[in-house]
Amino acid sequence: MNIYDISKKAGVSTATISRVLNGSPSVSEATRNKVLKVIEDSDYTPNAFARSLGLDTMKTIGIMCTDSADLFHANAINYLERELRKCGYDSLLCCTGYELRDKKNYMKLLLSKRVDAVIVIGSNFLEAVDKNNDYIKSAARQIPLIIINGYINTPDIYGILCDEMQAVRQATALLLQQEKRNILFLHANKSLSSMNKLKGFQKAYEDCGLTLQGDLIQQCPLDITAAKNHLHSLKIKGITFQAVISAEDILAIGALKYARDEGILVPEELSVIGYNNSLLAESCEPELTSIDNHVESLCITAVSSLMRVLNKENVPAVITLSSELIIRKTTIE
Amino acid sequence: MNIYDISKKAGVSTATISRVLNGSPSVSEATRNKVLKVIEDSDYTPNAFARSLGLDTMKTIGIMCTDSADLFHANAINYLERELRKCGYDSLLCCTGYELRDKKNYMKLLLSKRVDAVIVIGSNFLEAVDKNNDYIKSAARQIPLIIINGYINTPDIYGILCDEMQAVRQATALLLQQEKRNILFLHANKSLSSMNKLKGFQKAYEDCGLTLQGDLIQQCPLDITAAKNHLHSLKIKGITFQAVISAEDILAIGALKYARDEGILVPEELSVIGYNNSLLAESCEPELTSIDNHVESLCITAVSSLMRVLNKENVPAVITLSSELIIRKTTIE
DNA sequence: TTGTAAGCGTTATCAA
DNA sequence: TTGATAACGCTTACAA
Numbered sequence: 001m002n003i004y005d006i007s008k009k010a011g012v013s014t015a016t017i018s019r020v021l022n023g024s025p026s027v028s029e030a031t032r033n034k035v036l037k038v039i040e041d042s043d044y045t046p047n048a049f050a051r052s053l054g055l056d057t058m059k060t061i062g063i064m065c066t067d068s069a070d071l072f073h074a075n076a077i078n079y080l081e082r083e084l085r086k087c088g089y090d091s092l093l094c095c096t097g098y099e100l101r102d103k104k105n106y107m108k109l110l111l112s113k114r115v116d117a118v119i120v121i122g123s124n125f126l127e128a129v130d131k132n133n134d135y136i137k138s139a140a141r142q143i144p145l146i147i148i149n150g151y152i153n154t155p156d157i158y159g160i161l162c163d164e165m166q167a168v169r170q171a172t173a174l175l176l177q178q179e180k181r182n183i184l185f186l187h188a189n190k191s192l193s194s195m196n197k198l199k200g201f202q203k204a205y206e207d208c209g210l211t212l213q214g215d216l217i218q219q220c221p222l223d224i225t226a227a228k229n230h231l232h233s234l235k236i237k238g239i240t241f242q243a244v245i246s247a248e249d250i251l252a253i254g255a256l257k258y259a260r261d262e263g264i265l266v267p268e269e270l271s272v273i274g275y276n277n278s279l280l281a282e283s284c285e286p287e288l289t290s291i292d293n294h295v296e297s298l299c300i301t302a303v304s305s306l307m308r309v310l311n312k313e314n315v316p317a318v319i320t321l322s323s324e325l326i327i328r329k330t331t332i333e
Numbered sequence: 334m335n336i337y338d339i340s341k342k343a344g345v346s347t348a349t350i351s352r353v354l355n356g357s358p359s360v361s362e363a364t365r366n367k368v369l370k371v372i373e374d375s376d377y378t379p380n381a382f383a384r385s386l387g388l389d390t391m392k393t394i395g396i397m398c399t400d401s402a403d404l405f406h407a408n409a410i411n412y413l414e415r416e417l418r419k420c421g422y423d424s425l426l427c428c429t430g431y432e433l434r435d436k437k438n439y440m441k442l443l444l445s446k447r448v449d450a451v452i453v454i455g456s457n458f459l460e461a462v463d464k465n466n467d468y469i470k471s472a473a474r475q476i477p478l479i480i481i482n483g484y485i486n487t488p489d490i491y492g493i494l495c496d497e498m499q500a501v502r503q504a505t506a507l508l509l510q511q512e513k514r515n516i517l518f519l520h521a522n523k524s525l526s527s528m529n530k531l532k533g534f535q536k537a538y539e540d541c542g543l544t545l546q547g548d549l550i551q552q553c554p555l556d557i558t559a560a561k562n563h564l565h566s567l568k569i570k571g572i573t574f575q576a577v578i579s580a581e582d583i584l585a586i587g588a589l590k591y592a593r594d595e596g597i598l599v600p601e602e603l604s605v606i607g608y609n610n611s612l613l614a615e616s617c618e619p620e621l622t623s624i625d626n627h628v629e630s631l632c633i634t635a636v637s638s639l640m641r642v643l644n645k646e647n648v649p650a651v652i653t654l655s656s657e658l659i660i661r662k663t664t665i666e
Numbered sequence: 667t668t669g670t671a672a673g674c675g676t677t678a679t680c681a682a
Numbered sequence: 683t684t685g686a687t688a689a690c691g692c693t694t695a696c697a698a
Contacts, residue, residue, distance in 0.1 A: 002675055013685045018677060028683060048446050049391065050675030052382040053690050058446075060425075067411060071612075074407035078400060081428045090446065092393075093426040095414045113381045113391075113423065224615055253616045260618065279404075282557055283586045285593065285618035335691055346669045351693055361667060383691030386674050 001044045010038040021046055052114075060090040061306070062110035064103070065121035068095045071249070071278040072295060076121050076148060079299035087307055089116065098189075100127060104135045117143050117306055122150020122159075126192040144309040148302050149293070150192055151318055158309060159318045160302040162293040164193060164275075167323035168200030169207070171245060171273050171291060174325070176208050178332060180242040180271055186230070186255070187247035188222035194247045197275065201245060215239050220251070227254020228261070235262070242270060249274035253284050256330065272330040286329035293323050334377045343371040354379055385447075393423040394639070395443035397436070398454035401428045404582070404611040405628060409454050409481060412632035420640055422449065431522075433460065437468045450476050450639055455483020455492075456526040477642040481635050482626070483525055484651055491642060492651045493635040495626040497526060497608075500656030501533030502540070504578055504606050504624060507658070509541050511665060513575040513604055517567070519588070520580035521555035527580045530608065534578060548572050553584070560587020561594070568595070575603060582607035586617050589663065605663040619662035626656050 007014040012031060019027045020035040027035075052058040061084050065073040081091045092115055094106040103125070110118055118139060120126075126147070127133055133152050139145055140156040151159030175183050185201045187194040198217065205212040216239070220230035227246070231254070234241075244255040252274030259266045266272060266286055274281055277292035301319055308315045327333075340347040345364060352360045353368040360368075385391040394417050398406040414424045425448055427439040436458070443451055451472060453459075459480070460466055466485050472478055473489040484492030508516050518534045520527040531550065538545040549572070553563035560579070564587070567574075577588040585607030592599045599605060599619055607614055610625035634652055641648045660666075 004675080014676080015678080015685060015687090016683085019684090022677085026683060031683080045445050045447075047386070047675050049382055049385040049389070050690090051677075053380070053386050053675080053692085054677045056382070056690075058382065063426075068401065068414065069404075069408045069411040071402075071404075071407070074404070074410075075402045077407075077410075077426070078402040078428050081401065081426055082430075085427075090442075091426050093396075093410070093414055093424050094418075095411050097415075109423075112378050114378075250612070250616075256618075279557075279583070279613065280616045283583075283613045283616045285589075337691080347692080348669060348671095348694075349667085352668090355693085359667060364667080380691050383674090384693075386676085386691080387693045389674075 001042055002047065006035070006038055006042060006044055009042065010035045056114070057116050058090070058114065059088055060092050060113070060115050062092045062094060062113070062115040062118040063121070064094045064096060064106060064110070064118060064125065066096055066098055066124045068093065070124070071280065072123060072276050072293075073121055075278075075295045076299055079296050080119060080121075080148075080303060083300055083303035087303065096125075098124070100132055107135055107139050111139060111142060115143065117310065118145050119302055119306065120145065120147045120150065122147045123193040124189060124191045126150040126152065128190045128192055128195050144306060146302050146306050146309075148298050155317075157317070158305055158315060160298050160305060161318060161320045162298060162323045163320050164196040164291075164293070164323065165200035165203070167291045167293070167325065168197045168245060168275075169204045170200075171325050172201050172204030173207065174331070175243045175245070175271055175273070176204060176210065178271070181210070182213070182216060182241040183243040183245055184231075184234070184239075184241040185217045185245050185247075186227060186251045187217075187219055188251060189219070197247045216241060220254075222248060222250060224250060224254045224257060227251040228257040231255060231258040232261070243272070244270065245273045245275075247275050249276045249278045249280045249288060249290055252288055252290070252330075253280055256284055256286070256288070267330050267332050271332065273325075274330075277326050281326070281328065289328045289331040290326055291323050292326050294321055297321055334375055335380065339368070339371055339375060339377055342375065343368045389447075390449050391423070391447065392421055393425050393446075393448050395425045395427060395446070395448040395451040396454070397427045397429060397439060397443070397451060397458065399429055399431055399457045401426065403457070404613065405456060405609050405626075406454055408611075408628045409632055412629050413452060413454075413481075413636060416633055416636035420636065429458075431457070433465055440468055440472050444472060444475060448476065450643065451478050452635060452639065453478065453480045453483065455480045457522060457524045459483040459485065459525040461523045461525055461528055477639060479635050479639050479642075481631050488650075490650070491638055491648060493631050493638060494651060494653045495631060495656045496653050497529040497624075497626070497656065498533035498536070500624045500626070500658065501530045501578060501608075502537045503533075504658050505534050505537030506540065507664070508576045508578070508604055508606070509537060509543065511604070514543065515546070515549060515574040516576040516578055517564075517572075517574040518550045518578050518580075519560060519563070519584045520550075520552055521584060522552070530580045549574060553587075555581060555583060557583060557587045557590060560584040561590040564588060564591040565594070576605070577603065578606045578608075580608050582609045582611045582613045582621060582623055585621055585623070585663075586613055589617055589619070589621070600663050600665045604665065606658075610659050614659070614661065622661045622664040623659055624656050625659050627654055630654055
């Protein structure tokens with residue numbers, strides 16, 4: 001059942017059918033009704049492919065993330081999909097995993113599907129080695145490209161960021177003020193996002209004129225048990241710390257588990273601050289002080305920026321939203 | 334830049350370009366290399382719309398869920414996307430929210446985009462009132478339709494289920510054996526999934542010949558604090574219970590928070606069992622005994638069933654995987 | 667092994 | 683207000 005069939009049945013041309021379908025004003029009321037009636041009776045659905053071919057758009061935005069099961073990503077996907085839908089766009093989701101090769105392939109795929117734009121959920125997505133992000137730059141030459149929580153300095157790439165560096169800097173400063181001199185910074189990877197947080201951590205030490213010992217910066221897998229065990233092993237090595245700031249809530253949970261194992265009191269003997277203010281932060285015990293990066297705002301801003309880019313309006317290359325420290329029970333007042 | 338441009342540059346016909354692009358064996362090595370070289374140099378990407386128009390498929394599967402931020406859904410989306418990709422399919426994601434009206438619209442939208450099939454993530458998606466699922470039945474007449482963790486008894490709908498009823502029945506039986514006579518069943522909605530779990534709960538009581546008091550079945554919003562407060566209010570009303578089984582981990586976490594508030598010992602005075610075995614179950618304290626519904630297996634099975642349906646192979650209407658009780662620290666041995 | 671040309675189902679331009 | 687028809691870019695049956 002296609003537009004020709006309908007045109008025959010209705011006794012008008014395909015052009016007129018198309019006009020009715022697209023709400024063109026230049027169709028007489030009588031014709032319109034006649035056509036609508038026929039369409040109704042035939043339960044005909046226009047072929048989106050043919051339509052896309054002519055218009056060269058499918059009204060679809062590609063969303064790339066490493067892992068949709070990660071809580072931050074899961075929330076972002078949810079908000080993005082909702083906002084895009086409001087604007088009449090579908091979301092083609094790509095969970096690339098962590099391999100650069102796969103990320104590149106997914107990007108190629110999205111381009112070949114001729115999505116109207118790509119939104120990259122940048123945390124854990126961008127590589128710290130700049131050259132490894134070249135494929136993103138090259139994609140941006142073809143279609144609008146928005147990065148959430150990340151930025152690559154290239155024309156045609158728009159970054160919607162939250163100020164991770166500043167957030168960690170303030171959180172660290174808070175702990176230093178409380179005379180916690182040995183703070184452990186725990187991260188899971190060398191993503192741009194992690195490195196920004198680390199910078200904030202280091203700056204806070206500089207701000208106070210304190211020297212930061214190298215062994216207080218630690219990396220471990222993104223997993224509760226891995227984080228817990230990592231801290232145990234540090235303790236055995238004799239590395240001491242009175243606080244932990246982690247780049248992810250999940251690592252902070254590991255720190256809480258470690259403290260419980262060792263009988264260390266939280267927050268009195270060990271303060272812990274997580275990042276993301278995810279559901280995990282409310283689930284654990286004691287409830288976790290965590291940095292909220294305002295996912296929802298990031299996503300809403302990303303979509304509205306994207307719409308302006310698509311409309312050829314002028315959009316700032318970088319928009320930075322502030323983060324917020326949510327104080328719960330793993331830090332002292 | 335289209336196939337004609339490439340064909341001119343390479344000095345061969347568009348048919349040959351197409352053959353090279355699609356890996357047809359009937360192209361000479363020399364021609365193939367020449368064409369590939371030209372394609373490379375021109376950084377040409379085939380137009381997926383034109384291709385889809387001819388083939389009448391975009392190799393895209395629609396995924397519908399209520400809320401991708403829910404941990405079960407987030408995991409399912411991740412696994413589904415990964416498995417579909419392996420089979421060469423993209424995923425068009427729809428997070429519909431909980432309104433029936435919206436669900437219907439999303440389904441219409443997917444159909445008009447001519448996806449090759451739809452996978453519905455059923456938990457919280459299917460309505461308990463059968464008639465409200467009619468739009469799904471009607472969609473199934475047009476394209477293959479797979480429901481994960483849900484089933485509608487209609488030809489052309491395939492259900493990949495985990496045995497929620499049995500799982501809850503066994504978990505309840507375990508508690509009853511431990512002389513916990515008043516078990517509270519806590520659920521967040523009247524979805525088919527919740528109702529199945531409830532049935533298992535009731536059956537376990539029947540199995541033991543015990544009568545279940547109506548006020549031990551409780552509903553509250555899907556939220557830690559809401560669950561906690563709900564239990565507080567029950568206590569005030571004088572409703573007593575020695576165990577909680579919840580239809581979602583998040584409600585179980587609320588129960589743990591309640592116990593902590595009240596100084597009730599878990600698991601000695603109150604046993605708690607969650608559902609989903611999500612990350613939350615490992616994050617809380619004490620760590621939560623929870624029913625694992627094997628999301629990954631569900632998704633892998635769903636995709637492989639779907640591929641068979643697409644190949645017109647014979648596929649059972651219902652596949653049920655067993656669930657598994659993961660014992661942690663909120664139940665006694 | 668390669669080329670020609672029809673066909674996929676729309677939309678848009680131009681003419682009536 | 684309506685119709686005829688080219689155009690969108692690819693695949694494929696058939697011919698060479």
